Amino acid sequence: MKRFLLATALSWAVFAQGAQAAAIDPALLADHIKVLSSDAFEGRGPATEGEKKTVQYMTEQFKAVGLQPGGDLGKDGKRAWTQDVPLAKFDIEGPVAVGVKVKGQAQAWTQGEQIAIRAAQTGANRVTVKDAPVVFVGYGVKAPERNWDDFKGVDLKGKIALVLVNDPDFETGEGDFGGKAMTYYGRWTYKYEEAARQGAVGFIVIHETAPASYGWATVKNSNTNTVFDIIRADPAKSHAPVEAWVQRDVTVEMFKAAGLDFEALKKQAQTRDFKPVTLSGVTFSADYAVKAEKIVSKNIVGLLPGTTRPNETVIYTAHWDHLGVGLPDAKGDKIYNGALDNASGSSMLIEIARQFAQAPRTARxxxxxxxxxxxxxxxxxxxxxxxxxxxxxxxxxxxxMDGVSAYGPAKDFTTSGDAPLTLQDDLIALAAARGKSYSPDPRPGAGSFFRSDHFPFAKRGVPAISFGAGQDLVDGGKARGEALAKAFVTDRYHQPADEYSPDWNLTGAAQDAALLFDFGQQLANSTTWPEWKAGSEFKAERDKSAGQRK
Structure with a gap:
């Protein structure tokens, strides 16, 4: 094993010193971003005219740069440019009547303001909840391997559960859930999955900006929009009728009216001994219609077959979609253009493909x-x-690739989460040889590892990373980079303001794309297989198929 690792390290070092970075044109990156994030593409929402335009554009670009179609296999034995992705689509229709009774006094809430309710994914065409008791369940975690159970056997049938976002040790930085680094138990997606398992009428996640890693505007825009899911035989096994977020201030007032101290109970919830607490005198009601449809969206797939080992595959991914058309912002803008998120990553995907198509074919x-x-x-x-x-x-x-640097070159790069993976080590080594350092995920508490498109690969054992632009900018250093990143999350992330600007400097994005091209080319010409390191939760799954890799 030591000899194998030494040989691998030496091959990377030789490659890093000898190979020249690809010449990727920042102007071409900008051209793609401008088109994909234009108002004409209507925010690239799945199952919209924006999707049709996006699929057409990405397909045309893949053809133009020299790729082959790599999608679904037709009856004629030929591959299409796309892979059909059947999905269930859900929208709230008409008004949302929602609110609570506190000590008998009705308080109406406004959808998007006090609460953000997602369209129900159970298949029901109407959700009606009448005076359901409200129970605080801490972080809503059931983790036997950590000897942790926030539910303690409480019966949640017919009840609404209030749940904190992130993990029990996010605020203290110490404990059984990774400290500041989020585990999957901290993700709101897990909270909703657990709601269905617990038989609750619904889980309402309490929004707090720091543990959520984004503000209320992001919550509102993401959750009051069209909701999609995979096609499920029994949706009720995966979704409770009510999935929602509620403002922190609203929650604090409810606790106070019930004679409870929100901050004190949150501290209790950070301990293994926490027990669920019913909000005495508080009930929840809601009534709204839901329209459910089945649609077929598209993944777009380009291929360059390998010369000697075509059955071994290196994959680059970037998502083409954004939020489409949604609630207007303060300026009345309803189009969520998604320029950085993720027209920019889609642009990088095209230009890396161009470099591969122009270079000699790889073995894989x-x-x-x-x-x-x-x-x-x-x-x-x-x-x-x-x-x-x-x-x-x-x-x-x-x-x-999910988002690029729009502010010029950086001295560093990062990844979503710090993966225990030789694939990441190899990228760090290649970058270091070219003068670029690695900075660990600057926001490990945001749970970014679970929020990008590499994760479905990773959980099935495939070595997978999500590249992130660095924040130590050549022009302005870390102070400027961190300030710009914070401003994006606050003012533009999942908001109509995520638009292309002619003031952007995409030279850093071009350098990053060149690095990723060279990295992928080395992988595609290598005979080695990246691995998860000992202790990784994904290693066992990968090891099951070890016999299929020569």
Whole structure:
């Protein structure tokens, strides 16, 4: 093993010193972003005219740069440019009547203001909840391997559960859930999954900006929009009728009216001894109609077959979708253009593909996968990973791109989460040889590892990383980089203001794209297989298919 690792390290070092970075044009990156994030594409929502335009554009670009179609296999034995992704689509129709009674006094809430209710994904065409008791369940975690159970056997049938976002040790930075680094138990997606398992009428996540990692505007815009899910035989096993977020201040007032101290109970919830607490005298009611449809969205797939080992595959991914058309902002803008998130990553995908197509063919195949419905829960990549066009056992790795630097070159780069993975080590080594350092995820508490399209690959054992632009900018250093990143999350993330600006400096994005091209080319010409390190929760799954990798 030591000899293998030494040989691998030496091959990377030789490659890093000898190879020249690809010449990727920042102007071409800008051109793609301007088109994909224009108002004409209507925010690239799945199952909209914006999707049709996006699929057409990405397909045309993949053709133009020299890729082959790599999607679904037709009856004629030829591959299409797309992979069909069947999804269930849900929208709230008409008004939302929602509120609470506190000591007999009715308090009406406004959808998008005090509360953000997601369209129910149970298949019901109407949700009606009348005076349901409200129970605080702490962080809503049931983790036997950590000897942790926030429910303690409480019966939640017919009840609404209030749940904190993130993990029990987020605020203290110490404990059984990774300290500041979020585990999957901290994700709101897990909270809703647990709601269904507990038989609750619903889980309402209490919004707090720091543990959520984004403000209320992001919550409102993401959750009051169209909701998608994979097609499920029994949706009620995966979704409670009510899935929602509520403002922190509203919650604090409810606790106070029930004679409870929100902050004190939150501290209790950070301990293993916490027990659920009913909000005495508080009940929840809601009534709204839901329209459910089945649609077929598209992943777009380009391929460059390998010369000698075509059954071994390196995959690049980036999601093409954004939030489409939604609630207006203060300026009345309803189009969520998604320029950085993720027209920019889609642009990088095209230009890396151009470099591969112009270079000599690699030994292994390279796939360029533009996925749908990331903003709806990683559904496009989840569907691909569950229905792979190319076997996962012989997929060398996935390199995901979700957002680029618009502020010039950086001295560093990062990844979503600090993956215990030789794939990441190899990228760090290649970058270091070119003068670029690695900075660990600057916001480990945001749970970014679970929020990008590499995750469906990772949880099935495929070595997978999501690349992130660095914040130590050549022009302005870390102070400027961190300030710009914070401003984006606060003012533009999942908001109509995420628009292209001619003031952007995409030279850093071009450098990052060149690095990722060189990295993928080395992987595609190598005979080695990246691995999860000992202790990784994904290693065992990968090891099951070890016999299929020579």
């Amino acid at each position: 195949s390279v796939v360029f996968l533009s996925v749908t419905a990331e903003e709806k829960g990683l559904l496009g990549s989840e569907y691909y990973a569950a229905n792979p066009l190319y076997p996962l056992a012989t997929t060398v790795g996935d390199i995901n």
